[in-house]
Structures are given as C-alpha cells and as structure tokens.
Amino acid sequence: MFSENYEAQSGKLDPSKRTARDFVGHGTHTLSTAAGNFAPGATIFGNGNGTAKGGSPKARVATYKVCWSTNDAGGCHEADILQAFDYAIYDGVDVISISVGASNPYIEAFFTDAISIGSFHAVAANIVVVCSAGNDGPAPRTVTNVVPWSITVAASTIDRDFVTNVSVAGKHYQGASLNRGLASRKFYPLIHSMNARLPNATVEDAVNEAAHAGAVGVLVINNDYSGNTLLAEPHAIPAASLDSNSDDNEWMAQGGSLQNNSRKLAAYMTVARTSLDIKPAPIMAGFSSRGPSAPDITAPGVNILAAYSLATSPSNLPSDSRRVPFNVQQGTSVSCPHVAGVVGLLKTLHPDWSPAAIKSAIMTTAATLYNSNQPIRDAFEQIATPFEYGSGHIQPNLAMDPGLVYDMRTGDYLNFICAHDSHNQFLLKFFNRSTYTCPKYYNIENLNYPSITVANRGMNPIHVTRTVANVGTPSTYVVKANILDGFKVSVQPSSLTFETIGEKKRFRVILLATGFPNHGFPVFGNLSWTDGNHTVTSPIVVL
Known part of the structure; x- marks a missing residue:
C-alpha cells in the first residue's frame, strides 16, 4: 500500500482504512478479471450463472494500492503511483494492469504524468503495461494514457x-x-x-x-x-x-x-x-473515450461480471447493506484487465517477446467487424473508427500467432521523446538515467508503431517507413492497402519474403493526395500483410 503522499496532501487516513483491503470493489473486480482463478457458481442476483475466470487464471498476482477514496471517486496521488511502479519493477512482475486515468489527455502533459513515467521504466525492464483509455466519451480528444510504450484500452460490449x-x-x-x-x-x-x-x-x-x-x-x-x-x-x-x-x-x-x-x-x-448470443456485438460503449490520440485496442468493458469485495455494497452506497462475492461493473477500468490477462498468456507462450512485440501482436490481429460480419458500430448507430477502437476488438487466439510484429526498444521511445523536447532535453531526465544524445532529425511518423497516423500535407506525397519482424514460419507476405478517400496508397516493396524467425524487413508507405476527401478529414484506411495463414493489419489515419 502506498499512501504517504496522499496523506501529506489530504490529511491522515482513518487507521481502520489505512490498509491494503479493498473498500470500494474496483481493485478486486479488475484483479479478478485479469488473473482470477476458476470460480464455479459465479452469479449476481441470479444472473450470469456459471464459472468465472480471469484472463490469466492460476497466475501469481501482486497488488499495489495507490487510491484511497472509499466511494470510487479517485484519491490517487501521482507520487504514490510512481512509488508503486518502482516496487512492481523491483518485485519482477511481468505485467502491470493499471485502471487509473492520467491527469491530462494532451500530449504536452503526458510526458510529465506519473503513469507515463512509471510505465516507461517498467517497459524498459521488459514489463508490459496496460492502461485504461478513460470514460469521458463520446467527447473527442479525451483518451488518456496514450504514450506509445503502454497499451491503451477502450471499452466495448459483449454478446x-x-x-x-x-x-x-x-x-x-x-x-x-x-x-x-x-x-x-x-x-x-x-x-x-x-x-x-x-x-x-x-x-x-x-x-x-x-x-x-x-x-x-x-x-x-x-x-x-x-x-x-x-x-x-x-x-x-x-x-x-x-x-x-x-x-x-x-x-x-x-x-x-x-x-x-x-x-x-x-x-x-x-x-x-x-x-x-446478442447481435450486433461488440459495439463501442458511449462512455469510452475518443481520439484523435486514439486507444490501441478495445476489449469488453460493459456489464462485466467478476469478483467483488465483501467490504462494500454492490452499489457502493453506505446505506446499502447487501454484500456479494461477484458484481457487474462498467468502464475502461474493466476492459483494461481483459487485455492484461491476454498479455499474461502471451508472456507465458512467448517469453522472449518484447512489450512492443506483444502490443503489436494484439493490435495487428484485432477485429474491426462485429459478429454479423459488418463493421463495428458505436452507441449512436454510426460506423466506428480507429478514434474509438484503435486497431479493433481484441482476438486473443489470433494474437498468439500474429506472423509478423512491429518491434521497438527503449531507444525508439527516447527518440520519440526527443522529437517533443528537441531544444533543452528537459523531459529526458524523467525517463533515462544516463545522458542520451538525441538524433539531429527524427520523424515521429516513422516510429515503428503498429498503426500509421500522419498529418495532411496537401498534394505532397507523404512517406512513412516501418519494419516488421518474422515471428512465424518462413513465408512470403503480400500487401493490400484499403484505399483512403482522397488518397492513393502504395507500398514498396509490395511483398516480403522471410526465411528465418526473427528476420526483419523494411517497407515504405506512400500516401498521395488525389483530391479533397468527400467527407473531409480525418480519413481512415488500413494496410494488411498476408501470407495466406496470417493477416497483419495496421490502421491508417490522415488528420
């Protein structure tokens, strides 16, 4: 438990509350969603009867309590969050699931945000960090925790x-x-x-x-x-x-x-x-935060049944005397541990994969069609976009064998920071202990991310480069690009042949404006590499 800084700012906690016990239910619900063991007889008031389990059942779990409100209203001090990250890194965890919102969704702020800094150091220690995207939708520009080194999760419905x-x-x-x-x-x-x-x-x-x-x-x-x-x-x-x-x-x-x-x-x-067997599903939740700083992935976050604390009522109201071992909760706090559970399985299956490779596997195998084979829609009966679901809805079975991954290391992320801090390198001291020399020129659009986002530059061609690594059997991949409205897309080369596991190939994406888009900007599309057995898909967005 980490409360020193919260107490310094807000006053001493009641001694009966100064404990790692969950008095709200939020932590119990999210932890069991990520890694709860098989629990027969799960139900809430006679609904949802069955056996419940988390994404990584039988996993060893560690909990770090950093929030001290008793009514689910926050109470998380950033210094306590950072200290918890330090302890988790020291303890040698493999995955960190943090269903806590950052203080500010804008790019200028997330370089000084505790979750941003803490997750960077965790990823540098080969720990995958999964964060919630926020519940401030459908307003635009509300996604939080959008740094490229963690996985940001939106919320959608289930069937x-x-x-x-x-x-x-x-x-x-x-x-x-x-x-x-x-x-x-x-x-x-x-x-x-x-x-x-x-x-x-x-x-x-x-x-x-x-x-x-x-x-x-x-x-x-x-x-x-x-x-x-x-x-x-x-x-x-x-x-x-x-x-x-x-x-x-x-x-x-x-x-x-x-x-x-x-x-x-x-x-x-x-x-x-x-x-x-509800159709259509998934649908993007109305409350799930939106881009343009988009989430990476969407996962179940509506009407989710999981374990709950007996120290509070299911409604979280003091006047409610009911106590239940399972409860239904909503939010990106709930969708985040779904992805964390999948990450735990992937770490077990592929212990040599980097956090970026695991993130890529999850993103490039995601679904953008719902269970009637039509494009995923939002809560307002409109076709959803990457601003809402990122790369799409998570498909764990496909993520186990993605074929190709977009990999990155700490230096890639430091270059990303350099591009935002090119004059005085002030921000770098929060992320790197030793002196780091920034490149003289670095194009953020070339960050080896599993999605592609570029700014419109009129009629000038836009060039973006990416590198993929083979994590499957030797094979030849060919590319297919869905045409973006008002743009011609070409990829060079149009095929990639891999002979060994770990082999890397570089390609270039060229976007040429052919006219003003019919519906204006942003414009959405995607490109896919396929060898007949694997399909590796990346969304493309022109702002």
Whole structure:
C-alpha cells in the first residue's frame, strides 16, 4: 500500500482504512478479471450463472494500492503511483494492469504524468503495461494514457446482456437490469425525477432516496451522451436502464406528473434474465473515450461480471447493506484487465517477446467487424473508427500467432521523446538515467508503431517507413492497402519474403493526395500483410 503522499496532501487516513483491503470493489473486480482463478457458481442476483475466470487464471498476482477514496471517486496521488511502479519493477512482475486515468489527455502533459513515467521504466525492464483509455466519451480528444510504450484500452460490449422487459402506457421496451423483480406483478404509477430529486443529485443518490421514499423501482433513461449503451447496474432497488432513442418514447421526456391523455402513466418491470448470443456485438460503449490520440485496442468493458469485495455494497452506497462475492461493473477500468490477462498468456507462450512485440501482436490481429460480419458500430448507430477502437476488438487466439510484429526498444521511445523536447532535453531526465544524445532529425511518423497516423500535407506525397519482424514460419507476405478517400496508397516493396524467425524487413508507405476527401478529414484506411495463414493489419489515419 502506498499512501504517504496522499496523506501529506489530504490529511491522515482513518487507521481502520489505512490498509491494503479493498473498500470500494474496483481493485478486486479488475484483479479478478485479469488473473482470477476458476470460480464455479459465479452469479449476481441470479444472473450470469456459471464459472468465472480471469484472463490469466492460476497466475501469481501482486497488488499495489495507490487510491484511497472509499466511494470510487479517485484519491490517487501521482507520487504514490510512481512509488508503486518502482516496487512492481523491483518485485519482477511481468505485467502491470493499471485502471487509473492520467491527469491530462494532451500530449504536452503526458510526458510529465506519473503513469507515463512509471510505465516507461517498467517497459524498459521488459514489463508490459496496460492502461485504461478513460470514460469521458463520446467527447473527442479525451483518451488518456496514450504514450506509445503502454497499451491503451477502450471499452466495448459483449454478446451477453442482462435484460428486463418494461411496459409503459401500452408500449414495451427492453432494458438492462439486474433486478430480482417487483414486489408483485402489477403496474405502479410513475413520478418523473424532475419532481423527485434535488438538481445536483446523482443517479445513485436519486435511486437511494427513491428507495427511502417507498419507491418500488427506478427507470434510468440514457442521456444524449450514452447513446444505446445500456448498463446493468446493481442499484439498491429494482431498476432498468432504457435507451432514450427507442420508438414511441415521448413519455421518457415528460415532466410533471407523467400524464398521458389525462391519465397518469404506470409501469411494470419483469425479473432480469441473462440473454446470450446478442447481435450486433461488440459495439463501442458511449462512455469510452475518443481520439484523435486514439486507444490501441478495445476489449469488453460493459456489464462485466467478476469478483467483488465483501467490504462494500454492490452499489457502493453506505446505506446499502447487501454484500456479494461477484458484481457487474462498467468502464475502461474493466476492459483494461481483459487485455492484461491476454498479455499474461502471451508472456507465458512467448517469453522472449518484447512489450512492443506483444502490443503489436494484439493490435495487428484485432477485429474491426462485429459478429454479423459488418463493421463495428458505436452507441449512436454510426460506423466506428480507429478514434474509438484503435486497431479493433481484441482476438486473443489470433494474437498468439500474429506472423509478423512491429518491434521497438527503449531507444525508439527516447527518440520519440526527443522529437517533443528537441531544444533543452528537459523531459529526458524523467525517463533515462544516463545522458542520451538525441538524433539531429527524427520523424515521429516513422516510429515503428503498429498503426500509421500522419498529418495532411496537401498534394505532397507523404512517406512513412516501418519494419516488421518474422515471428512465424518462413513465408512470403503480400500487401493490400484499403484505399483512403482522397488518397492513393502504395507500398514498396509490395511483398516480403522471410526465411528465418526473427528476420526483419523494411517497407515504405506512400500516401498521395488525389483530391479533397468527400467527407473531409480525418480519413481512415488500413494496410494488411498476408501470407495466406496470417493477416497483419495496421490502421491508417490522415488528420
């Protein structure tokens, strides 16, 4: 546990709370998602019954407590985070999963951010660092933890929902819920929250107070920023999350007494049930933070069932006396450990791979199609882009055998820092103990990253170079580039032949503007190398 700097700034902790015990549930949930052992009988209020396990079951785990809020509201001091990184590196861990947001999403700030600095030193020690992308979507420029040496994870849905049927004014709606049912099978009158809560009350507070006032249930209507992302939350009383974009939803926006044709509206809600094989899935969560500083990958982060702390209630409200060994949680905090668990498996399978190689394997084998073989969509029924999902949705089985990887070492990252700090090398002292001589010229666009992002330069050709290393059997790869709107893409050479494992080949991507894009900038595309057995895909973005 690391609290010295938090206590110096915020005052001494209550002695009963100054412990590594999880009083919030967040740490237990994320840790079990990453590396929980096989746990039969997992369920939350009768939903999601089965055997739960983390991404790397049977892994040895170490936990480093750096956040000290008791209500999931933060309380993480950057100096404590850095100290925890130091201890994790000293302890010789293989993977660090950190579901904590950086303080600022902009590139000027992340060179001085504790997670950025700590993760650099971890990666330099051959430790893979996986971070959450943030929950400030769908606003643009909200992705945090975007340094190239760590893996940044967005959140998307899975093909399982916890659903309830809601009836209002003769209309039927399907919502997300974990409720055990109402007191009896009858309709109950509705009262709008505009007339039932204080203006500054949160949803959780409103639900809690509704229960105290005698309410039997709550209908939570998505706001404009949530889209169709329906969250099954463990509210203190039966509740359902509904999409405000549903048909015939006029009643959802009504205030006052919720009257319809002079009659007060009434509603009924069925017992929640687990629904499998949901299509389409995955869908990008409305809350998942967006680029242009894009995440690297997306993974399950909506309605995820995992272990939970018995030191708190499932709703995290002090007035809630319930205790559950498993709970459902949402967010990029939840999607991050999914990737960390996969990384643990890859480290076991390929102990000689660098953190960059593992990151490349995950990114270049990701899916951009959902389970009906159509492009992944977002919570607003639009086709999603790399700004939302990075390279796509993680596919662990393919990541085990990617064929080719884009590898990097510490010097590549130092050159990246040099390019942002070319005048006084002030930033380098946070990352490198010894003196490092920056190259006289370094093009950031040539960083050997598994994706390609370039700035539009009018009609001038844009040249970008990359190097791939063979990690599969000897083979010949040929390239295919999806045409970007307003650009001609060529790759030189168009084929690469590898005769040995570890052999490296360099290629150049040339983007030539042929006209102004029909929909303006940014413009998205991709290129893939394939040998018939492997497909190694990189997104291309022109800003």
